[in-house]
Amino acid sequence: MQDRFQRQLRELRVSVIDRCNFRCTYCMPADSLQGRGVFLPLEKLLTDHEMETMVRAFVDLGVRKLRITGGEPLLRPGLPALIEQLVTIPGIDDVALTTNGVLLPRLAQDLRDAGLDRLTVSLDTLNREVLAEMSGGKAKLEQILEGIEAAVAAGFQQLKINTVVQKGVNDHTVMDLVGHFRNTPHRLRLIEYMDVGNSNHWNKSDVVPNAEWIEIINRKWPIKRVNSKNPAETAQRYEYLDGAGEIGFISSITQPFCGGCTRARVTADGIFYTCLFSDKGTNLMPLIRHSADPGELSGKIASIWAARDDRYSEERGLSDHTREKVEMYRLGG
Numbered sequence: 001m002q003d004r005f006q007r008q009l010r011e012l013r014v015s016v017i018d019r020c021n022f023r024c025t026y027c028m029p030a031d032s033l034q035g036r037g038v039f040l041p042l043e044k045l046l047t048d049h050e051m052e053t054m055v056r057a058f059v060d061l062g063v064r065k066l067r068i069t070g071g072e073p074l075l076r077p078g079l080p081a082l083i084e085q086l087v088t089i090p091g092i093d094d095v096a097l098t099t100n101g102v103l104l105p106r107l108a109q110d111l112r113d114a115g116l117d118r119l120t121v122s123l124d125t126l127n128r129e130v131l132a133e134m135s136g137g138k139a140k141l142e143q144i145l146e147g148i149e150a151a152v153a154a155g156f157q158q159l160k161i162n163t164v165v166q167k168g169v170n171d172h173t174v175m176d177l178v179g180h181f182r183n184t185p186h187r188l189r190l191i192e193y194m195d196v197g198n199s200n201h202w203n204k205s206d207v208v209p210n211a212e213w214i215e216i217i218n219r220k221w222p223i224k225r226v227n228s229k230n231p232a233e234t235a236q237r238y239e240y241l242d243g244a245g246e247i248g249f250i251s252s253i254t255q256p257f258c259g260g261c262t263r264a265r266v267t268a269d270g271i272f273y274t275c276l277f278s279d280k281g282t283n284l285m286p287l288i289r290h291s292a293d294p295g296e297l298s299g300k301i302a303s304i305w306a307a308r309d310d311r312y313s314e315e316r317g318l319s320d321h322t323r324e325k326v327e328m329y330r331l332g333g
Helices: 048-060 079-086 104-114 128-134 141-154 171-181 210-220 285-290 294-306
Strands: 011-015 065-069 094-099 118-122 160-165 187-192 223-226 236-240 246-250 263-266 271-273
Touching: 011 048, 048 079, 048 285, 048 294, 065 079, 079 094, 079 104, 104 118, 104 141, 118 141, 160 171, 171 187, 171 210, 187 210, 210 223, 210 236, 210 246, 285 294
Parallel strands: 011 065, 011 263, 065 094, 094 118, 118 160, 160 187, 187 246
Antiparallel strands: 223 236, 236 246, 263 271
8 A cells, every 4th residue: 555655554553542641741731631521431442353453454455563552551451452462463563562651560561471572661851850740740750660670571671762852841851861771772762842733832942953962962972873774764773882772863843754654543442544743534433343344444544545645744834734633642652
């Protein structure tokens, strides 16, 4: 399957729940939610069987990599059982999950036993006060670090650590994180603060270009670019010249990578989006739940992907992008 720009459909990111136990300022800020009941009731979520049906339809069209997201996906009841179903789908080569890590001490071993291949943990700072501010007072550093330790103990030897950098918020703590994850198998990834959704009050002045971090890090610990043969890879990878591991940079604002994007996204209630910055999606739930012909669902997905012309990050600033966009906690990252 190719879209209008000849981008293949290769990766699927599935949100399994829109709830989260954090209120991060760049995703689900508490002041924007205003205490409203904005989350889906559990009975509105796709069931495990329906998730499997949906993923199989995407795999039939070329998807080979699957990422489980949220909200906070570990809040979904029975998640290891769902993953156990998904990893057995013929054609899936890789199943990963992104989490804030707090529930990993309880679930990491079950996730590994279910067949999960990889884990990404979100950690924006090692400073306890800054972490509390960025998470809406919900995150405790010790819990996240314990989650990372539990993941390693369960057999996830190399984690990705995602850090969203906001100017004037946590940028002064970034080098502490870089130093912490040097000489470990884990790969820290610095992510430019993005305008996903509308509730995070994004402003370009709050973005720290990753080019600045590359220069700063290189002065202290020399690094060199790792060439990638995968045009769909979101992160630019660098390795330390002293052999202390790798670090990655996701630069959607200053260096858009729309041209290589092969990712589709589906929310926990079955809404299909073709871009992280979409303002509208297509409800697949009726076909997933009621169609007797599996080919009907695949055909619908194929027609949507074939018409896809998204390149929001490349067009950012060239036209009016003040339109409402789906929130990150609905789509996952």
